[in-house]
Amino acid sequence: MAMAGGIDVVNRMKDGLAPPALVLLGGVADIDAIRLSPQRDAIEVGAGARHDAVANSDVLLAWLPDLARCWERIANIRIRMQGTVAGNLLALMSGYEGAVLLSALGASMVYSTRDSRGDMIAVRKFGEAADSFFERGGLVEKLRVPLPMAGTTRRLLYDRSLRPILTVALRIDCAGGAVVSACAVIGGCHRWPFACDLPVAGVALSELHAQADGTARSAVRQMPEPTVPWFGVANYRETVASVLLSRLIREVAA
Structure with missing residues (x-):
């Protein structure tokens, strides 16, 4: 089982989850990077970006300030400093808020599986595809949040x-x-x-x-x-x- 922030993984282990191995993703290069896409048409948020980093990102404050302001209200300070964007989505918890905000913005998850690289799915559609995603060994790389058209x-x-x-x-x-x-x-x-x-x-x-x-x-x-x-x-x-x-x-x- 892959783990970045680990909040939900550890909580579920307390309830009996027993993965045979944990793979810490903290050493993956740029897994927490937040940057403008090469085409300058979207913001790319690394799967391992912490909530606090999203709320205080200079890139988001410049290009999508409302997202940063909404995100800073998520959770308490302990979770904001530890929890990650991808973890918030993959937990499939009805009360979690990342999927609400990212669905509204038309964001997509970029991920890889055992058999493919760089697949993409809209966040708003992930709920119905989640079971297949986990069965295929999906691993989220980043979130792609599209920017509004020029003049909009x-x-x-x-x-x-x-x-x-x-x-x-x-x-x-x-x-x-x-x-x-x-x-x-x-x-x-x-x-x-x-x-x-x-x-x-x-x-x-x-x-x-x-x-x-x-x-x-x-x-x-x-x-x-x-x-x-x-x-x-x-x-x-x-x-x-x-x-x-x-x-x-x-x-x-x-």
């Missing part, structure tokens, strides 16, 4: 006030006072976050505020029935998710 402004907003039962992220790209594309992601309700592209392309920002409630309700209605147990009021998470998403849309519009 990207906003990423995040509400984690009800974590771990519910988190909501919103990414909106705008140009010329109108929406180019938008994506909402809801975490905490399933093993992997639910992502939904919002049908607001071409809508003027000045009109987005008035459409916020309807857009949010329509997006949440597409979410599959939650699979993570909830012992509160029925449909509470779905109702609140719509409210939180509407607030985020209104914040962008303002």
